Amino acid sequence: MSTTETRPGTPGPAADAEAGARPAPPPRDFDRPRFLKVFTGVFFLVLFAPIALVVLFSFNSSRSLQNFEGFSLRWYERFFENEALRDSLIASIEIALLTMVVATALGTLLAYGLVRARVRFSGALNVLLLVPLVTPEIVAGVSALLLFTQVGLELSLTTIVLAHITFSISYVTVVVRARLASLNPEVENAAMDLGATRLQTFRLITLPALWPAIVAAGLLVFALSFDDFVMSFFTTGESPQPLPVRIWSAIRFGVTPTINAIGTFMLTVSVITIGLAIALPRLLGRRESGLGVLLGRENA
Amino acid sequence: MSEDRLRAHAAEPRASAIRFEGVRKQFGDAVAVERLHLEIASGEFFSLLGPSGCGKTTTLRMVAGFDQPSEGRIFLEGEPVERVPPYKRNVNTVFQSYALFEHLDVERNVAFGLKRRKVADDETRVRVREALELVELTGREKARPGELSGGQKQRVALARALVNRPAVLLLDEPLGALDLKLRKQMQVELKGIQREVGITFLYVTHDQEEALAMSDRIAVMEGGRIKQCGSPEEIYEQPSGPFVAGFIGVSNLLAGVVQNGAVKLASGDSCVADMPSDCPPGSEVHLSVRPEKIWIDELEEGMVEVKGTIVERVYVGTTTQVIVELAPGMRVTALEQNTARVHSHDRWRIGDRVRLGWHRQHARVLR
Numbered sequence: 152m153s154t155t156e157t158r159p160g161t162p163g164p165a166a167d168a169e170a171g172a173r174p175a176p177p178p179r180d181f182d183r184p185r186f187l188k189v190f191t192g193v194f195f196l197v198l199f200a201p202i203a204l205v206v207l208f209s210f211n212s213s214r215s216l217q218n219f220e221g222f223s224l225r226w227y228e229r230f231f232e233n234e235a236l237r238d239s240l241i242a243s244i245e246i247a248l249l250t251m252v253v254a255t256a257l258g259t260l261l262a263y264g265l266v267r268a269r270v271r272f273s274g275a276l277n278v279l280l281l282v283p284l285v286t287p288e289i290v291a292g293v294s295a296l297l298l299f300t301q302v303g304l305e306l307s308l309t310t311i312v313l314a315h316i317t318f319s320i321s322y323v324t325v326v327v328r329a330r331l332a333s334l335n336p337e338v339e340n341a342a343m344d345l346g347a348t349r350l351q352t353f354r355l356i357t358l359p360a361l362w363p364a365i366v367a368a369g370l371l372v373f374a375l376s377f378d379d380f381v382m383s384f385f386t387t388g389e390s391p392q393p394l395p396v397r398i399w400s401a402i403r404f405g406v407t408p409t410i411n412a413i414g415t416f417m418l419t420v421s422v423i424t425i426g427l428a429i430a431l432p433r434l435l436g437r438r439e440s441g442l443g444v445l446l447g448r449e450n451a
Numbered sequence: 452m453s454e455d456r457l458r459a460h461a462a463e464p465r466a467s468a469i470r471f472e473g474v475r476k477q478f479g480d481a482v483a484v485e486r487l488h489l490e491i492a493s494g495e496f497f498s499l500l501g502p503s504g505c506g507k508t509t510t511l512r513m514v515a516g517f518d519q520p521s522e523g524r525i526f527l528e529g530e531p532v533e534r535v536p537p538y539k540r541n542v543n544t545v546f547q548s549y550a551l552f553e554h555l556d557v558e559r560n561v562a563f564g565l566k567r568r569k570v571a572d573d574e575t576r577v578r579v580r581e582a583l584e585l586v587e588l589t590g591r592e593k594a595r596p597g598e599l600s601g602g603q604k605q606r607v608a609l610a611r612a613l614v615n616r617p618a619v620l621l622l623d624e625p626l627g628a629l630d631l632k633l634r635k636q637m638q639v640e641l642k643g644i645q646r647e648v649g650i651t652f653l654y655v656t657h658d659q660e661e662a663l664a665m666s667d668r669i670a671v672m673e674g675g676r677i678k679q680c681g682s683p684e685e686i687y688e689q690p691s692g693p694f695v696a697g698f699i700g701v702s703n704l705l706a707g708v709v710q711n712g713a714v715k716l717a718s719g720d721s722c723v724a725d726m727p728s729d730c731p732p733g734s735e736v737h738l739s740v741r742p743e744k745i746w747i748d749e750l751e752e753g754m755v756e757v758k759g760t761i762v763e764r765v766y767v768g769t770t771t772q773v774i775v776e777l778a779p780g781m782r783v784t785a786l787e788q789n790t791a792r793v794h795s796h797d798r799w800r801i802g803d804r805v806r807l808g809w810h811r812q813h814a815r816v817l818r
Contacts, residue, residue: 340517341550343537345615346567359554 202418209411216406226412236413238391242308246393247377250315255369257316258323259361263353265324266331277328283321291318292385299386307388314386315376322375323368330364331357363432370428374421467529468493468619468651469514474523476509476675483509485675487523491653491668493618496645498654498662501672502698507655510672511621514653516540528618538567543612544621547628549604551596557583557607558592564615582614585644602633609644619651626661638664659699663687671695687741693817696739703745703783704817705738714738714816718778720757724814737817744813745785747773747805754808759783761803773799775807783807 208216212223230236265273265280283291295314296306304310334357342352358365380395387396398413467490474487484506491497499507512518513525516537524531532540543564552560561582565575583589586606596604605625612620625641626634642665645652656662662669663683670680671694679691690696693704705722707714709732713723722738730736750756759775762782766789773785785807787798799805 335548335550337546337548337550338552340515340537341544341546341611342552342563343517344515344542344544345564345611346538347563348536348538351567356552 205411206415206418208408209415211408211411214408216408216411226408227416229407229409230412230416233409235391236394236397236409239394239397242391243377243394246308246311246315246383247373249312250319250376251369251373253312254316254319254372255323255365258320258368259327259365261320262324262327262331263357266328267336280321280324283318284325286318288318288381292381295382296385305388306386308391310386310388311383311393314382315379318382319372319375322372323365326368326371327361327364330361334360366431367428370424370431374424374428377424378417378421466493467491467526468495469653470526470529471510472524472526474510474513474520474525476506476513476518477521482675484513484520487677489670489677489680491619491651493528493651494649496642496652496654496665496667498656498666498669499672500656500659500662500669500698502657505672506675507657507672508623511544511623511653511655514540514619515542515544515621541618542621543615543617544623545605545608545612545625547624549596549608549628551604551607551611553596556593556595557588557599560596560607561611561614563611568615578614579610582610585613585647586610601629602637605629605637609641613644613648613650616648617650619653622652622654624656625654626658627656634661641665663699671698673698690739690815690817693737693739696737696815696817701742701784703738703740703742705740705777705781705783707736707738709734709736709816716757716777716781718757718759718781720777722755722757722814723811724755724816725811726816727818730816730818734818739815739817740783740809740813742772742784742786743770744809745783746808747775747785747787747799750806750808751810753810755811755814756806756808757783758804758806761799761801761805764799764801775805 207219209226210222210224211219212221212225261280265276270276292314295310295317299306299310299313338360339352339356342356343349347355378395379393380399383393383396384399387393392400394413394417398410401407402410469489469491471487471489474484475482476484487510499510501507509518513520514527516532516535519533524533526532527535527540527542552563555563558579561579562575565578570578579592580589583592586609588603588606588610591599591603596607599607605628608625622641626637629637638661641652645665654662654666663686666683668680668682669686671678671686673694679686679695681689686695687699690699690702696702697704705714705716707716707722709715709726709730710721711732712726713721714736715721716738724738746754757777759777761773762776763772763774765772765774768789770786770788773787775783775785777783
């Protein structure tokens with residue numbers, strides 16, 4: 152970015168030679184107008200300002216939600232001292248972990264089947280797969296609730312996990328499938344040609360190639376499940392409720408700064424998870440970033 | 452030393468390595484391979500040559516076991532293989548894309564097949580080292596495929612297949628992704644390696660020059676069928692039909708009608724030629740003459756002779772292509788060597804009337 156910045160009256164090449172050590176920046180490209188920078192700045196300000204306020208006021212020493220009166224951790228103490236909230240936090244983490252493991256395993260297998268099975272209607276299946284991603288969550292939540300009451304399943308952590316898994320599988324499959332599609336099928340043929348059975352080929356060749364996508368997809372699912380509200384709201388039992396549902400119940404009796412602390416805490420967990428999803432493939436010795444994997448880019 | 456260990460099959464008598472019996476392969480409605488009868492001898496360098504979509508890769512994949520014949524049988528070393536899965540067949544493949552395992556280094560790529568076959572670690576180490584020596588990649592054991600050049604990847608793929616000492620090595624356009632100079636160099640090396648290890652090579656290519664340069668025998672395929680099968684010389688000098696003549700090398704195909712034991716060309720010239728038995732007088736045929744067999748102006752006694760006008764001269768280094776028009780729309784290409792003594796350059800100009808001639812045994816009448 153800095154290389155495209157230019158002041159009016161940029162010295163020409165001759166002046167540049169005289170100036171010696173400091174080369175003049177090249178003239179501004181006409182396709183990079185200055186207003187785009189301003190626009191981008193405003194966009195990110197609007198995007199992050201409310202979140203920044205929540206984070207800031209979670210450290211406020213007073214109850215006020217308008218005036219910041221000094222730094223303190225008292226709202227965090229409140230949060231962790233509250234047994235119901237702590238139970239909710241643990242429940243949320245359990246749900247997210249279980250969802251992550253099951254959805255990642257199922258989603259990966261589904262992706263493998265969709266890409267490699269060469270079935271006649273795989274095109275239609277691929278579209279169906281996207282339906283959960285665009286279904287309004289409230290519809291998915293209500294239908295999950297109806298299904299569970301219909302079959303007589305008591306609402307509990309189990310029902311939340313089941314509901315979360317159903318919507319998470321699509322995310323895993325989309326991410327892993329993109330990766331798998333970019334994997335040359337001749338490589339799997341080569342493994343079999345060299346004496347590996349189908350299962351050995353999957354374990355020794357396919358899985359290592361998919362690893363970055365699987366890790367990234369799993370962490371994405373963890374983050375999605377951890378802060379999901381709508382699905383959890385419809386499928387939760389009495390107690391313990393996942394954290395987002397608990398916050399919602401608490402807010403009905405008035406907003407306390409503890410909510411800010413919980414919000415900030417959840418934000419931190421999500422950011423760390425997504426950060427890991429992006430960084431882990433690189434840490435595992437791959438030359439690609441998890442971001443490329445998540446966005447379905449071919450080998451970066 | 453290393454040669455002795457790799458020369459597993461050289462000592463055996465020249466038995467059949469692969470035999471196709473009436474093999475046919477269909478994908479949906481499309482027929483990829485039709486009525487394939489072929490026997491490839493042990494130790495032979497055999498090429499399947501044809502344009503893309505002619506069925507040559509499908510044939511290879513059926514030998515490897517990735518595709519099953521719709522009809523007919525394939526025998527490997529005399530044994531039928533329709534019930535044998537790819538990982539139990541005594542063949543290995545060098546893929547066009549190399550298909551190296553990106554997450555394994557060169558050494559572990561090459562050792563992959565031996566590990567699957569539970570070869571002892573000591574022996575694996577020795578054989579991997581020998582295979583890498585054979586392809587001249589010693590010193591790159593720890594490199595990942597991503598760090599290698601195209602030519603080096605190609606060598607790893609070759610070593611990875613050869614190290615298993617298969618009965619047959621299947622090569623699917625292995626040089627297709629290399630640049631011209633490297634390709635020429637690898638052609639010579641591949642041929643040398645094949646002679647050294649004595650393993651049967653079944654080589655698939657669309658590059659006629661490559662097939663001519665390396666093969667003991669070539670099968671020219673078109674539309675799923677073998678058009679002609681024979682040594683490079685036979686295929687080149689005695690093409691069985693217009694397709695083979697046109698696909699292998701450059702050939703002049705002149706349309707004409709059989710008349711009085713000669714071919715009467717559309718230009719009015721009458722060319723004496725050896726007439727195959729299936730060309731009775733009046734039948735429409737093509738006369739095929741290779742450009743390098745055509746002489747210009749200074750003809751010998753008894754040559755078949757036609758007349759025309761030079762319309763183009765294309766200088767291509769060692770030779771010059773002289774294009775002569777016999778009649779409107781009927782052109783013949785002749786090749787003149789640019790030797791130390793003469794350059795066709797100074798000898799003819801565009802628009803000159805010239806006489807073209809060839810010995811009658813160099814022309815083929817094709818139906």
